[in-house]
Structures are given as C-alpha cells and as structure tokens.
Amino acid sequence: MIHKHIAYYKKNFKNDAPASLVVFLVALPLCLGIALASGAPLFSGLISGLVGGLLVSLLSGSQLAVTGPAAGLTVIVFTAIETLGSFQGLLVAVILAGIIQLVLGYLRAGIIGAFFPSSVIEGMLAAIGLILIIKQVPHATGYDASYEGDESYMQETAESSFVELFDAANSISFGSVIISSIALLILIFWATLKHIAVLKLIPAPLVAVIWGVGFNEWAMQFAPEFAVNAKHLVSLPVSNSPSEFFSNFIFPDFSYLTNPHTYAVAATIAIIASLETLLSLEATDKLDPLKRIAPTNRELKAQGMGNIVSGLLGGLPMTAVIVRSAANINSGGRTSASCFMHGLWLLLSVMFLATFLNMIPLACLSAILLHTGYKLANPVIFKRFYQKGMSQFLPFVITITAILVTDLLKGMVIGVVLGLFFVIKANYHAAITMTKDGSNYLLEFNKDVSFLNKALLRKFILQIEDNSSVKIDASKTNFVDYDILEVIEGFLETAEDDNITVELVNLYGNETFERYARVENAVVNHDVSLQSA
Secondary structure, eight states: OHHHHHHHHHHHHHHHHHHHHHHHHHHHHHHHHHHHHTTSOHHHHHHHHHHIIIIIHHHOSOSSOEEEEOGGGHHHHHHHHHHHSOHHHHHHHHHHHHHHHHHHHHTTGGGGGGGSOHHHHHHHHHHHHHHHHHHHHHHHTTOOSOGGGGGOOOHHHHHHHHHHHHHHHTSOOHHHHHHHHHHHHHHHHGGGGTTSHHHHTSOHHHHHHHHHHHHHHHHHHHOGGGSOOGGGBOOOOOOSSHHHHHTTOOOOOGGGGGOHHHHHHHHHHHHHHHHHHHHHHHHHHHHOTTOOOOOHHHHHHHHHHHHHHHHHHTOOOEEEEHHHHHHHHHTTOOSHHHHHHHHHHHHHIIIIIHHHHTTSBHHHHHHHHHHHHHHHTOHHHHHHHHHHOHHHHHHHHHHHHHHHHSOHHHHHHHHHHHHHHHHHHHHHHHSEEEEEETTEEEEEEOSOBOGGGHHHHHHHHHHOOSSOEEEEEOTTOSOBOHHHHHHHHHHHHHHGGGTOEEEEESSTTOHHHHHHHHHHTOOOOTTSOEEOO
C-alpha cells in the first residue's frame, strides 16, 4: 500500500512541483498582509502558512485544499488582541480553538458542509472571483493600501473596495501597470503554447514573476521613472543567522487561561474557522478536475491540530483557503504534495532567500490573482446557471450579491436560505400529484411526504367531487408524516357521507400508518375498500 502511494505521488510530481511554486508565490504576500491587517507580528502570518503547508497537508484528506492564515479572520483576530490586551493571549485562544475543532471532528460535525446547495457553492466561488478582480485592480496599478484585500470577505473591505478602485486612478505607478499588464497577457496566452513540450513544463505564473523581476531590475538601471517603488515589492523579514530566525518566534502566555474572554475568543475562532474551512473544502472539491471528495471530519481534525501547533509557535489561526486552493488547481496541482511543498518553499525562503524574494513586484502577484478571479467568475458560468432555470440561477446570483455587500458567512446564509426555499417549493409541488379520469381520481405520493405537503394534500382532497372513486397510492414512498396521515384519516371518515369510495395502496401496510392507527385508535369504515399492494 505504501509503495502504491509513493508511485502515485511520483507520477504527479511533474504537475505538483510547478503548482507548489505558484501557490508559494501567491501565499507569501498574503501571509504577510493578513498578519499586518490583524495587528499581529508579520512573522506570525508566515508561521501559520508554514504549519498549514508542512503539517495540515499531511493530516488532511484533501488533495488540493491549501491551508494558511485567512483574511476572513482578520477582524476577529484584531478585536481579540485588543480585548485580551496581548498577542500572547490570542495565541492561547488559538490553541483552545484548535482543541474545539478536534472535538468537532470527532463528533462528526463536518457533515454540515454537505448541506450547502451546489448553486450556493458556485455562487461563493464566483463572488470570490469578483472580489479578487475588484481588489487586485488597484494593486495591479501600484495602489497597495491593504495587502489582505485580495481574499477578504469583511464588510468594511467590501464597502471600501469600489472606493479603492477610484483612489487607484490617482495613484497609478506606470511601472506596476506595465508589469501587471504584460504578466496578465503571459498568463492568458501561455496556454496556447502548451503544444511546445519544453514550455509545457514551465508554469505561466512563474514566467510572469520572472518577467516582473527582470523588468523592474532593468528599469532601476536604465529607466528609473518606470521602476516600482520599494513599498510595492514583497517585504519579507530577513534573517542573517539561525539564531536571528528563531528569535522571531513568540510563545503563548498560559496565564490567560484564567481570563474568561479567552474562551469566548477561542469559541468564535473555532466556529468561524470551521465554517470557512468546510465551505472552502466544498468549493475545492467542485474545482477538482478529478472530482475527488475530501473527508470533512478528517479536515476538521487536521485544522484543529494545525491551529494548536500554530498557537504554540506564535502563528495566526488558519483555515482552508479557496484563493490559494484555486491557484493550486489552476496551476496543475494534483495531490497534497503541492500543498506540502509550498510550505517547504515558505520555510526555505524565510530562512535563506528573503533578500531575493523581496525583489518581486506585488503587481506580478496581482496579475496571477486577477487571472484566478476571472476563472472563478467566468461569464460562461453565469450563462450555464441561467440556462438551468430560476431555481438555480436566483440562489447563485443572490449569493454573489449578498457576499459582495456583506461578507462570506452572511452571504452564504442568505444563499442557503434561498436555496432551501426553492427546495421546499420543488418538494411541495412534486411530492403529491392528482390526476382525474371521469369520476375516478388517482392521488399519488411520489416521494416521502411530510407536514410541508399537508396544505397541498388538503387542496387536492377539496377538489374531489361527490359520487366518485379515489385511489390513494403510496407505493413510491417509505415515510408518511403523521400530519399527512391525520388528513387522510379525516378524509376516510367523511368519504362515505359524500358517496366516495376510497382505495388505499401500500398506505394501510405502511409502518407509520399502523403506528398512527394504534395510537389514535382509528376506526376504518368496512365499506371502504382497503388493498395492500
């Protein structure tokens, strides 16, 4: 079995290695930016990314989901640090949140993720794609007010996104525009060169980054007016020795275990992080070209262990993140090896390559994320859902709108409620049907019927005329709710007075009906024809 797994990873290494570099290049500025937005030390974001790549990828059952610090938690983390008065206190809450996630995993709470309709998940993906585009256009022009904006779902970010688009027009860096524009063209047209064997092995995002670094180095020498400002480059802490590297770690202060606010923060982080992870996992499974399904309970356990270790080492709380996961898939990633290797690249870069990585213009990374955003919000997807009908299109569009104007979780709740409405509506009309042939009626239960179908059943019964024959067929159902049986029982008692003959098929022998009859001591008139098919 072990040899089989090794062979599997070897087979996909040619796809996973280039993808891991792309994920690393996308994750690097996000780790720093999210830490900055959270009011935490920059190094804490890198620790979270390292633990997500090197540990969670080994424990997770997902082959493609990438774990790291999440922009959706920045407000919670920022507020928690202010509430607790210490970053070290937050680390204790992160550890406790990890323990809660472990418990949720063992309680099999991961099944919650399966209750999100497909249209809502696709809507979330498209909304994230639009957020990426809205947030990255300013960054691509050299306006970098907020590094975390590229995958943030916070309300204040949504409200400020369009303002940033206008502000960016007054803060254009022509060097950034040239770099991002050419990088975007490389990403778009590189696929057309895949017939060339050598080029097929080189990921387009890597070429885009090489182009950006090369152009900026040339501009600094020969055309300073087009050179990118230092604040628009990747900014990574540089360690000159191993001792300097380890001095960046901050450890938790366990005296905060006596502070009741610590437990409230831990519960909040655990719930939000778990929900975002399950949503990202569902979305990643949708994007997986091999259509694999990740075990959700195992993922909660993996995330729990990740947060425990991250908290112990001084890192931010983490979740599975769809932006990095989408970048992984779009770059050809096939197994969890790409997720693990991206963590390895983060570690090596922090320890040895920080000086070189600080030469990368953020405009390159913006181009990569713009391209990813377009793939997630491709107009073809909108057209496909429109063709499926309003029951699919409306939840899809409203989920997108709700996420853009509120945040991820509120938008998803609105989408799920709307999706549930359409499910109930479809069930209401399809569960029971009635056909008429002269004075003969066929009342058919097409699926399991519940109290939701009670009003429809009454409506059909009221349409049955006197002096007729009615056949109630429950052959296609295994469960009939007591509310439905109560309506049928009332109809049986009045049918004889209206000279209506009733035939029950598979309902009298139905286990639910028998229990109901015993409890209610129902008396069925012998003149009514009873037949069990």
